[in-house]
Amino acid sequence: MPSMLSPVRKPILAVLLASVSLLALPGWSEPSDLEVFPAELAAAAAELRDNALVESDAYSFIASLTTEVGPRPAGSVNDRRAVAWAVERLKSYGLEVRTEPVTVPHWVRGKAAGRIVAPYPQHVELVALGGSIGTPEGGIEAEVIEVEGVDALEALEPGAVEGKIVFFNRRMDRHPQGAGYRSAVQARGSGPAKAAPLGAVAVVIRSAGTSEHRFGHTGGTRYAEGVRKIPAAALSNTDADMLEAQVASGKPVRFHLELGCRTLADEQSANVIGEIRGREKPDEIVLLAAHLDSWDLGTGAIDDGAGCGIVSEAARLIAALPRAPRRTIRVFLAANEEFGLSGARAYGELHADELINHTAAIESDLGVGKVSVLRSRVAPDRMPWVRDLERLLAPLGISHADNMPAFGGADLRPLVPARVPFFDLPQDATLYFDYHHTADDTLDKLDAEDLRQNVAAYVTLAYLLAETETDLGRAPEREAP
Amino acid sequence: MPSMLSPVRKPILAVLLASVSLLALPGWSEPSDLEVFPAELAAAAAELRDNALVESDAYSFIASLTTEVGPRPAGSVNDRRAVAWAVERLKSYGLEVRTEPVTVPHWVRGKAAGRIVAPYPQHVELVALGGSIGTPEGGIEAEVIEVEGVDALEALEPGAVEGKIVFFNRRMDRHPQGAGYRSAVQARGSGPAKAAPLGAVAVVIRSAGTSEHRFGHTGGTRYAEGVRKIPAAALSNTDADMLEAQVASGKPVRFHLELGCRTLADEQSANVIGEIRGREKPDEIVLLAAHLDSWDLGTGAIDDGAGCGIVSEAARLIAALPRAPRRTIRVFLAANEEFGLSGARAYGELHADELINHTAAIESDLGVGKVSVLRSRVAPDRMPWVRDLERLLAPLGISHADNMPAFGGADLRPLVPARVPFFDLPQDATLYFDYHHTADDTLDKLDAEDLRQNVAAYVTLAYLLAETETDLGRAPEREAP
DSSP states (O other), rough: OSSSOTTTTHHHHHHHHTTTTTTGGOOOOOOOOOSSSSSSHHHHHHHHHHHHHHHHHHHHHHHHHHTTOOOTTTTTTTHHHHHHHHHHHHHTOEEEEEEEEEEEEEEOOOOOEEEEEEEEEEOOOOOBBBBBOOOTOOOEEEEEEEEESSHHHTTTTTTTTOEEEEEEEOOOOOOTTTTTTTHHHHHHHHHHHHHGGGTOOOEEEEEESSSOSSSOOBBBOOOOTTTTOOOOOEEEEHHHHHHHHHHHSSOEEEEEEEOOOOOEEEEEEEEEEEEEEEEEEEEEEEEEEEEOOSSSSSSOIIIIIIHHHHHHHHHHHHTTSOOOOOOOEEEESSSSTTTHHOOOOOOOTTTTTGGGEEEEEEEEOOOSSSOEEEEEOOOEEEGGHHHHHHHHHHGTTTTTOOOOOOOOOOGGGGGGGOOEEEEEEEOOOOTTHTTTSSSTTOGGGHHHHHHHHHHHHHHHHHHHHHHHHOOOOOOOOOOOO | OSSSTTTTHHHHHHHHHHHHOOOOOOOOSSOOOSSSOHHHHHHHHHHHHHHHHOOHHHHHHHHHHHHHHHOOOOOOOHHEEEEEHHHHHHHHHHHHHHHHEEEEEEOOOOOOEEEEEEESSSSOOOEEEEEEEOTTTOOOEEEEEEEEHHHHHHHHOOTTTTTEEEHHHHHHOTTTOOOOHHHTTTTHHHHHHHHHGOOSSEEEEOSSOOOOOSSSSOOOOOTTSSSSSOOOEEEEEEHHHHHHHHHHHHSSEEEEEEEEEEEEEEEEEEEEEEEEOSSSEEEEEEEEEOOOOOOSOOOOIIIIIIIHHHHHHHHHHHSSSSSEEEEEEEEEEESSSSOOHHHHHHEEEEEEEGGGGEEEEEOOOSSSSOOOOOEOOGGGHHHHHHHHHHHHHHHGGOOOOOOOOOOGGGGGGTTTTTTTTTEEEEBTTHHHHEEEETTOSGGGGGGHHHHHHHHHHHHHHHHHHHHOOOOOOOOOOOOOO
């Protein structure tokens, strides 16, 4: 395999690459054993990759979005400002841009205040869970009963939680792939719905997050049909420690909670669509997704300003090529991922007839850590294509995870029935859950070099998917969950 | 020099010490070249040191104080609860305990809210500076003018800040000895007093702290006599970035600030004094100081629950010895260090006649990092004594700083005119200013092993000062500042 870089660019790149320490990455080499990709395809992808690594600028996208718009929860004024901002931004990137209407719920947080009343009065920091009802004016006060999780709650004696505030106190483990989240988030999602029928008057949870700082992690809770709704909030991990210590004193613990949350009338928002129309197969679509909405506490730099910036910048680099790729690249910035996936549902409905024409899809929604893993969900006989892809990503320190198929991201769910091949380039999530759904999800947490590595990976993948002559077919049928 | 440990204890200690990885510290050895200390004195100090390293428990002191009392700002109900708590705690440590009345100011924070109104509306996190006046109900709104520090403010054209909110935007550098604080804190202390005569309507500062998280660092500001008072608040570093970015847009930036601070009538608090009466020279006093009050935002685990815990635990270990040391050891837990040093002043007044009998003093008020430095302020001819001390502290990884005399701590200021010899065992402050004066100053930030190392150092020093036959004399006259 000859060098993929022109003689002029190569020495410059060698210097630049050395300056970002990439030559030290394991696996750095020019791919030399490609099975499927023609040399020109690989060369063009590698050049995009290497340029992205030194020249891409997703950072300015995220800086502008978070500074000029900021938090953009579904239904808010800022939600609509974000849509307008994204339309202008993607137009300036040379994409064909449109919006597609989405009706979204509109929940507002209002005030949140919590304190331990007895045995030792203490102020605590907490945030309402998304969708929680408010408390009566003046709040509610009750005795606390602590359980680790939903299982432990359901194992209690009948009547044990009657009239009490249930404190779910499961600690989330830190993990590079965020593996601790699944069990930690259970009480957030279903705790209030499980506790209410047992007579609980409210729920407070230890935040489903790894931050050691003094703010709670919000996130949606799901009330169950026909079950009484009770107010629910997340304590900062620090304050969960405090409540745990007071419960451990053996004395009765009383807690006061006041939440001013309300659900208002639905609002109009929009999915933002930006396209590079394919030069040969314009009806075949490679979908690059992220979500434009964010929680209200931070500025949504990480969740998911980062994803929007990464996929948009990848599209910008491809749009700047002398000719469009074979297939259409479609950037899909989804409305309201956080509060019920309205944007994803609307996309699925509006594009129902076209889902089968989606030849591949990828979503970026795990922050801004470096990518070290590629996951795929393709038919087994298409794996040689994936192996070539892996070789082209290897210089970025990325290798294919053979033991786990691609997940695809929450906004890609409508594509699952159409068996669209999915790819994941998941970010290192060791720190992600320190910031996730908190006031601390802000621009200063981003590393510009990590962002360039992300864009390099996403642009390589997106370009290959749009340009390859290979038909990736349909993904294997999923097993029943 | 023979071993200082009894044959029975030594093997146990060897195992325990290995388990806390101390044998790996540079300089680990039994002192073998002491000049001044008799062998029995050194042996007794070393045994206290080594026991403290494995068995001391300042942690439970701090856990109890922060859980059962929590924040304890001067004049608050919790301030008085802390005094009562400390009296009981020190009694349980075998000390003779009393309180000495201190009149303290009583400032309350009330609500604090800030937002950028234009060009891009954003909520910002801020906290009032201690002592700030409140804004009128409904807040004030004005254009922002950014300067780095007080010098830059005073270099502006006349009229430049008239009617504006001055934004002091100096970033604090991280440093093991906290060296970045001095320049960072200047705007906090004197910024409002300097900006008001120029016509400013309020001041917001970038927090004098190194935290990258979403809360401001409070701390006292000093209005000047005869100068109009204006409200003053500290932005979290993250939000200072936001304001900086909006100012950098070149568009006029308008800011809305609302503070509910008020100064109430003075209250009664107390210094808490706990003593081990000296067996030979009870009138000679070795003072171990820390301050019992804290800011209101966190639970004061680090500032200065830690210091109170360290010096109290050192005293507890000495009180548990079969016989009291030669001189009196006095634990001094000062009232209201944070808001004007009322406790220190009251101590100086009440003990004016006795200051000359203080043979040495040390204060712990820099958190809970490991100690690696000993500083002293003694007459040059007493340095052989300090060198012996250094040899006994060397196994803890501590060496003497020859280039800088001991500072002594803010609560020791009344002892300066009496030229009391001072010693410092300053904690590593690399992380200290992440937590300092914030909501994040909480128990979970403490490392129990680091605390044991601290107690080992403080108890060694305290014991040697109280037991030595050497007269350390008076400290050198200080140069005019």
